[in-house]
Amino acid sequence: MDFKQVCRDLGNERIALAEKCTAEKSWMTAWTGARHPFPIKWGECWKAVIELSVQDFAAELGFFLHILGFDVNAIEPNWAMLMTPDKAYMFSLIQATEERPAVSGASISIEFMVEGITALASELTNRGLGVSPLQAEWGEEAPMRTFGFTSPNGLNIKVWGMV
Numbered sequence: 001m002d003f004k005q006v007c008r009d010l011g012n013e014r015i016a017l018a019e020k021c022t023a024e025k026s027w028m029t030a031w032t033g034a035r036h037p038f039p040i041k042w043g044e045c046w047k048a049v050i051e052l053s054v055q056d057f058a059a060e061l062g063f064f065l066h067i068l069g070f071d072v073n074a075i076e077p078n079w080a081m082l083m084t085p086d087k088a089y090m091f092s093l094i095q096a097t098e099e100r101p102a103v104s105g106a107s108i109s110i111e112f113m114v115e116g117i118t119a120l121a122s123e124l125t126n127r128g129l130g131v132s133p134l135q136a137e138w139g140e141e142a143p144m145r146t147f148g149f150t151s152p153n154g155l156n157i158k159v160w161g162m163v
Helices: 003-020 024-030 059-067 117-126
Strands: 050-054 071-076 079-083 090-095 109-114 144-150 156-163
Touching: 003 024, 024 079, 050 117, 059 079, 117 144
Parallel strands: 050 090, 109 156
Antiparallel strands: 071 079, 079 090, 144 156
């Protein structure tokens, strides 16, 4: 059996388990854990970064630095590693090329779990972002809400929080 099929079979086992378990307690009883332990020992500078190719690097950089308030961990003329001020979250932007086309907003969604979601939506609106209205994706009785907006390059950004 090829490696991809082995991975697919393992994934399908977990999907079937998720469909069967309707409560956390049943999941915790049924989940046997990963086949192998996590083997990576983090380095000192940063842990894990996703690199996003964007069509308009300057616009995206300006958006994340000056509108959302990210910091720069490292920067070059066509590439930057950005991070939240507390260094809890990092990602990189790179100028798209013919060999490395831009990601589309339909294929990438950046998501944040925040405190004070209502105040954040208001603050981002005041900064000029077109944010969607708060949504009760899990029903009005649930305290979880979301809103979204897009970056200049069309990356979808979704914000989750409790009200």
